[in-house]
Amino acid sequence: MKLTDLGPRNGSHSRTFITLLFGTVLGFMFATFISSTTVRLPEYYRQREPPTVVSDPHTGNDLREAAGPEQDVGQHGAHEEAHAHENASLAQQLQREVRILCWVMTNPSNHKKKALHVKRTWANRCNKVLFMSSKEDPLLDSVALPVREGRNNLWAKTKEAFKYIYQHHLDEADWFLKADDDTYVIVENLRYMLYSYSASYPIYFGCRFKPHVKQGYMSGGAGYVLSKEAVKRFVENAIPNPQCRQDGAGAEDVEMGKCLEAVKVLAGDSRDSVGRGRFFPFIPEHHLVPENVDKDFWYLQYTYYTPDEGLECCSDNAISFHYVSPNQMYVLDYLIYHLRPYGIVAHSQPLPKKLSFGEIVWAKDATIPPKECPQQQQAGTLESLEKSEKPPNT
């Protein structure tokens, strides 16, 4: 093309107009032809979830229902500027010492929509991950458990999942986390909390709820983690125990709480050293922003420890959030593992001290006379019980 062709010349305007008109008419005819013909798209495209394209998405809510991205969002190189200066040696040490198997509750209709985005984000950081479904799927390497799907089969599925893990993977980890396909977990912080405990203690942790079970139970959505000993007791003693619900129905998390109590698995205290929560049944926004919810919201009646408002709600070493949309999994991954305020370098606080089982049970056992436990006031009221829940020196 000669340079002179680029400039506007007399006569070229009408030619451009005719070309444009011709193109428009041709395009319109082609579009009419396409839409009037039944076009069989390849299987892959027909299976696709229609992406939620909001014409002008301003708030996070607009995209809350959006299907996660088809393509992975990619990775930053480990040697580029910011990441080259990271020191993950402590996290790597804990990865070896506090081995976690994560199993994710999912179902065939969520494999691609939700579970895939769990796999691409936080689940990678577990020592081992299993997607528990009722269908095998190479996308996730999912396990096909012999259960029917649906909310009313979740309890059956949880029992089958732990039986499967007990039979095939018990030696591959020390701790066993159950999460949903809309739970987001900061695995390093889970290891940090668990470091104080031996996996030979019968204990489990999560977002602790008060009703239905004497020692409380852990909310299903925020995820809960069982020690190896707790898994053994659950599969060997609880599942066959008539005190434990034998059919597959019921609220999965409540039934789990009852069964574990029946085989003397302790409901642990997952709050941090200053009493802030670490497992959350909602997205961060929900816990962080005060007056977001009604005073008679069920969560406030259910929660075992009275939650503090505002920034006091949540530990800097929080472990899990629930109802995280597929897109938000990637957002949290970015905020937690990438975005850094330049010039502020965090050094990890020292590892917590290992607790003996006695130290954990100590404050929980309200039958111990007060004189044997010097720091305990008269046990009895729920409030004093709650205060004493915290193991000493943590």
Ligand SMILES: *[C@@H]1O[C@H](CO)[C@@H](O)[C@H](O)[C@H]1NC(C)=O
């Ligand atoms: C990384 O941190 C560990 C302690 O967490 C320290 O011992 C080590 O020297 C650090 N490495 C570098 C390269 O700074």
